[in-house]
Structure formats: C-alpha cells, structure tokens
Amino acid sequence: MMSSMRSPLNVEAYRAAQERGEALLVGYLVAGDPTIEESFEMIQASAQAGIDIIELGVPSPDPFIDGEVIKRAHKRALDAGASASEGLLDLWRRVRREVPRPIWAMGYKNELVDEGLYRRLVSEGLIDALVLPDSSLEEQIRIQREVGESGIDVIRFINSGMDDATIREICDGATIIYAQSYSGTTGDPMASVNGLSVLCDRIRPHLPEGLLVAGFGLRSPDRVGKAVQSGFDGAVVGSVLVSRCENREKDYLYRLVAEMKLETMGSSTRG
Numbered sequence: 001m002m003s004s005m006r007s008p009l010n011v012e013a014y015r016a017a018q019e020r021g022e023a024l025l026v027g028y029l030v031a032g033d034p035t036i037e038e039s040f041e042m043i044q045a046s047a048q049a050g051i052d053i054i055e056l057g058v059p060s061p062d063p064f065i066d067g068e069v070i071k072r073a074h075k076r077a078l079d080a081g082a083s084a085s086e087g088l089l090d091l092w093r094r095v096r097r098e099v100p101r102p103i104w105a106m107g108y109k110n111e112l113v114d115e116g117l118y119r120r121l122v123s124e125g126l127i128d129a130l131v132l133p134d135s136s137l138e139e140q141i142r143i144q145r146e147v148g149e150s151g152i153d154v155i156r157f158i159n160s161g162m163d164d165a166t167i168r169e170i171c172d173g174a175t176i177i178y179a180q181s182y183s184g185t186t187g188d189p190m191a192s193v194n195g196l197s198v199l200c201d202r203i204r205p206h207l208p209e210g211l212l213v214a215g216f217g218l219r220s221p222d223r224v225g226k227a228v229q230s231g232f233d234g235a236v237v238g239s240v241l242v243s244r245c246e247n248r249e250k251d252y253l254y255r256l257v258a259e260m261k262l263e264t265m266g267s268s269t270r271g
Helices: 008-019 036-051 068-079 086-098 109-114 117-123 139-148 162-169 196-206 222-231 240-247 250-262
Strands: 024-030 054-056 104-107 129-131 152-160 178-179 211-215 234-237
Touching: 008 024, 024 036, 024 068, 024 211, 024 250, 036 054, 036 240, 054 068, 054 086, 054 240, 068 109, 068 240, 086 222, 109 152, 117 129, 117 139, 129 250, 139 152, 152 162, 162 196, 178 196, 196 222, 211 222, 222 234, 222 250, 234 240, 240 250
Parallel strands: 024 054, 024 234, 054 104, 104 129, 129 152, 152 178, 178 211, 211 234
Antiparallel strands: none
C-alpha cells in the first residue's frame, strides 16, 4: 500500500502497475530538448511506448550534477527558448493536457526553487512530484510541508555510500525515495548496478509505505530488469533516453522504452 504518497496520480500509477504485476518505469527527459515541439513528440512517444511516470527536467545553465549527455540537453533546451518562461510553461501545460501520466519536475535549486517556478507549477496543477537533487534534506522537508496539501510529493535521495543512520533519517517522513546506484554525475558509462539488491534491503525497512525507485546507471533493458529484480518499486532511466533526443531518434526511443518496460513485467516488488 502506498498510503503515504501525497499525489493521487502517483498512487494510481503505482496501483495500476501492481495490478498488472509490473514495476514502474520512470523516464527522464529535459523539457524543450531538442526543440519545444520535438520535446513534446519525444515525451508523447515515451508515454505511448510504456513510460509510467514522466520526469521532466527544468533547463539550467549549470546542470552540475548531470553528465555530459544531459548537460548538452540542457543547453539545447535553453537555446530552443525553454528557459523558466512562458515557452516552458506552455510545453508543460500541453504535456499535462495531452499525456495522461504523472509528471515529476526535476530541477536545480536556482531555477526551480529560488525563482519560485515550483510554486507556479503547483498552483497550475502541472506536477505530481518535485525532484530537487541539490536541495538539502531540510529544504526538501520544508517544501514537502508547503506543497503536500496540494497533492505533491517531494522526492528524497539515498546512495550506497550513506551510512544506516543517514538512510534512516532520510526515510523518516518520506513518501518517495530515489535510490542512486552510485554517487556522482548522471550517465557514468563505467557505473555498476551490482549493489542494488543490498541497497534496496538497507532502505526498505525504513520505508514501509513509501515508493522506492532506483536510478543512475540504468542504461539498458537488462539493467532495468536488474533494478526490478532487486526489489525496487520502479526504475528511473534518463541519459540513455536523452541521447536519443540528441540524435532525434524518436522511433529508436520508442523501441528502447518498450524493451525497458518489458523488463518491469512480472516484478518481484511488494503487493
């Protein structure tokens, strides 16, 4: 049961996946990449191919946590006019209107928090969760208190380098945990996912009713399958999808997502 989640759409997506015997597939794309119109087409194709939850990145001039693939996507989106402006919001509104999936807004503190964009997204009902990788735990908790009554989840991060006391602290009051298979920037081609089972086992006792998803390094269908087999409720894929946008390979993107979604079926996650 996912009773702790604030967003009805997140709860609905999880329950629907469970009824089908699947884990969730969360797909990350940068809003406005490679152009605003093509970005919508890529998002729509991903959803049609099997993405259960859309994680949309807010373009930033300094995406310092991301690897080179996603950094280039941020630049393309900004060059296309998708800064924190009406162009970005128009795209977001269209996705909300035409793509029936929960939307998680991923953004850096400067663009999403400090400039107040998250409040606009919340007030217009355009998102179901906030992903704030460079915000402190204290700030994530503060924002969760602010937006929770609006049906928004604020996602917290855990990586394998954290000790058990830190994991317990982060899980306290959390509704969704994003477990990173490694610490560092996204899209590391040398990253291993061999420790996912251990990481899941360390987190799960402290998150009895929250959603637990794994990400970082899930660049192939096989790795998505490993995350699901490790006991996670969902898998987050990003850089490998963004690279398809860079090459404008919508058909390839569709096939890749469909193959990844197949690996979430017959999951061993909780009922």
